[in-house]
Amino acid sequence: MPLRDVLLALLVTVVWGTNFVVIHVGLGGAPPLLLLTIRFVAVLLPALFLVPRPEVPLRQLALVGLLTSAGQFSMLYLGLAAGMPAGLASLVLQAQVLLTLLVSALVLGERPDRRQSAAVALGAVGLVVVGLGRSAATPLTALVLCVGAAFSWACGNVVTRRLRVESGLSLTIWSATVVPVPVYLLSMWVEGPGAVGWLVTHLTWQVVASTAYTAYLSSVFGFGLWNTLLARHPAAQVTPFALGVPIFGMLAAWLFLHEVPGRLELLGGLVVLVGVAVAVLRPGMRSAAVSAPVPAPR
Numbered sequence: 001m002p003l004r005d006v007l008l009a010l011l012v013t014v015v016w017g018t019n020f021v022v023i024h025v026g027l028g029g030a031p032p033l034l035l036l037t038i039r040f041v042a043v044l045l046p047a048l049f050l051v052p053r054p055e056v057p058l059r060q061l062a063l064v065g066l067l068t069s070a071g072q073f074s075m076l077y078l079g080l081a082a083g084m085p086a087g088l089a090s091l092v093l094q095a096q097v098l099l100t101l102l103v104s105a106l107v108l109g110e111r112p113d114r115r116q117s118a119a120v121a122l123g124a125v126g127l128v129v130v131g132l133g134r135s136a137a138t139p140l141t142a143l144v145l146c147v148g149a150a151f152s153w154a155c156g157n158v159v160t161r162r163l164r165v166e167s168g169l170s171l172t173i174w175s176a177t178v179v180p181v182p183v184y185l186l187s188m189w190v191e192g193p194g195a196v197g198w199l200v201t202h203l204t205w206q207v208v209a210s211t212a213y214t215a216y217l218s219s220v221f222g223f224g225l226w227n228t229l230l231a232r233h234p235a236a237q238v239t240p241f242a243l244g245v246p247i248f249g250m251l252a253a254w255l256f257l258h259e260v261p262g263r264l265e266l267l268g269g270l271v272v273l274v275g276v277a278v279a280v281l282r283p284g285m286r287s288a289a290v291s292a293p294v295p296a297p298r
Contacts, residue, residue, distance in 0.1 A: 017248025026210025068156030090249020133264020
């Protein structure tokens, strides 16, 4: 990857890392699924009327939205609301890196080289160490929800990679059209039809600020840029950068939420950081996908 794309990928990791703290703050004043619905309504308006629709099959466009956005964030928001610490959530979610490489190898034929394999192995070890060192106060349900969110994101990464859309922003915006309705219906079922009325009468500036950050910085900017990088480069070159997200996530949680990770969590985070360094120093791929683009499915 050229230096410019490396720096852009690192910028996305900073935005996504602090995103967990911002979501945590928003959840203090709104039900999780309703907050997620509002987030994606904000993503769509007014961008939907300004950004042209990407030339991809509607079925695949909807699949990206359901996996990368609806599936991932529904489980993430519910996990955070169920008691998952923001810093630890930022780390557990990066299991998507390992899952993306596995699924892309099976579906796209992309094979990481030895250095990337070593980086992913280090990341896996780091995640396991953090998982073993999690506080007993962290509910198992919350942890399982975060792992499910990681799997949904990984599948979305692979679909995005196959589409090879040049404009990551257009893919992000238009794939989000399938998010608000199903998530809102789920909100009515889980949180009750009275959740909207309650939120209107109890709306706080924290909820508004959280929505603005997550919609425009994390979703529009972050995923727009991320999808663009996935279209330009093999998945095994892009996804390892996401291992840096928990570093910024745990730092932001420590600074703003006073979450103090345990020794095993710190050790695991250090191992993850080493994995990121190994992946970034000499990225490469052994795959036919490097010389020949993968056609978008019809």
